[in-house]
Amino acid sequence: MPYTYIVKCADGSLYTGWTTNLETRVTAHNSGKGARYTRSRLPVTLVYYELQPDESQARKREYAIKQLERKDKEQLIAGFTVS
Template sequence: MPYTYILECADGTLYTGWTTDLDARLAAHNAGSGARYTRGRLPVKLVYSEYQPDQSSGQRREAAIKRLPRQEKRKLIESFKFEA
């Protein structure tokens, strides 16, 4: 199942990506074998995720979230906390 996700890095920055296995991807990021961006900002924690119907949708949503200003990403994260 594809997911779009946002990670919060140890330095407070946000990283957005997509995956078909959230647990494995989060483990990869924290092991230093994830994205280059997160390697120097460990540990990371999952702060947002949303299911996508297919890989293409996941990639499009990732791109859309990356274009959002930081404040809008924070609002998205806050709305996710209320649903959890």
């Protein structure tokens, strides 16, 4: 199942990505084997995710979220509870 997700880094910055295994991906970020961006900003915390119908849609949504201003990303996160 593909997901688009946002993690909050230790420095307060937000990183957006996509994956087919959310738990494994967050673990990879926190072990320093995730994205280059997050390696120097550990630990990260999952703050938002969306289930997507397929990988193509996950990538498109990742791109769309990355184009948002921070305040818009924060609005997405504010209305979401990670379960």
